[in-house]
Amino acid sequence: MDIRLPSINKVLISGHLTEDPRVNILENGTHVASFNLASNQRYLGRDKEWHDKTCFVSVVTWRQTAERVRDKLHKGSPVMVEGELQFTKWQAQDGSNRSRIEILARSVQMLEKTGSSKPNPQKSVEEPPRSQEPQGSDYTDDVPF
Numbered sequence: 001m002d003i004r005l006p007s008i009n010k011v012l013i014s015g016h017l018t019e020d021p022r023v024n025i026l027e028n029g030t031h032v033a034s035f036n037l038a039s040n041q042r043y044l045g046r047d048k049e050w051h052d053k054t055c056f057v058s059v060v061t062w063r064q065t066a067e068r069v070r071d072k073l074h075k076g077s078p079v080m081v082e083g084e085l086q087f088t089k090w091q092a093q094d095g096s097n098r099s100r101i102e103i104l105a106r107s108v109q110m111l112e113k114t115g116s117s118k119p120n121p122q123k124s125v126e127e128p129p130r131s132q133e134p135q136g137s138d139y140t141d142d143v144p145f
Contacts, residue, residue: 009084009085010082010083010084011081011082011083011084011085011103012080012081012082013037013039013055013057013081013103014039014078014079014080014081015037015038015039015055015057015078015079016037016038016076016077016078016079017035017036017037017038017074017075017076017077017079018035018037018038018056018075019035019036019075020035020073020074020075021033021034021035021069021070021073021074022034022035023066023067023069023070030062030063031062031063031064031066031067031070032060032061032062032066033061033062033065033066033067033069033070034058034059034060034061034102035058035059035069035073036056036057036058036059037056037057037058037059037079037081037103038054038055038056039054039055039056039057040052040053040054040055041053041054041055057102057103058102058103059081059083059103059108060086060102060103060104060105061105061108065105065108068108069108072110073108073110077110077112078111078112079108079109079110079111080108080109080111081103081105081107081108081109082105082106082107082109083103083104083105083106083107084103084104084106085101085102085103085104086102086103086104087099087100087101088100088101088102
């Protein structure tokens with residue numbers, strides 16, 4: 001029997017930024033922003049007390065999303081991120097091999113109110129579908145806040 005499993009790489013996480021976003025502009029003018037997100041899970045322990053378990057993850061955004069992240073988010077900002085896991089390998093200056101798993105954000109939604117009395121559910125736009133998967137750092141992000 002041949003079992004076929006779909007290849008799914010999808011992440012949906014909410015939390016608060018642990019620091020201000022770091023933004024770089026590449027030689028070709030492309031913006032890339034990265035930030036760390038703390039996501040808390042609350043559970044009732046065997047001691048009948050409530051405990052928090054925090055998961056820290058790194059998030060990367062590109063192009064317009066990176067610019068909006070730079071302009072709108074700061075340490076403590078609550079956000080919801082939708083994207084995919086990405087594995088990166090590189091060689092450090094000392095010659096050692098390094099690697100990391102991070103979230104490549106396709107959608108970043110601000111969860112804090114921005115002065116209006118009603119929350120705006122249209123604060124996030126997903127990346128349009130692509131006919132081919134991008135290679136390297138050539139990603140398209142269109143996420144207005």
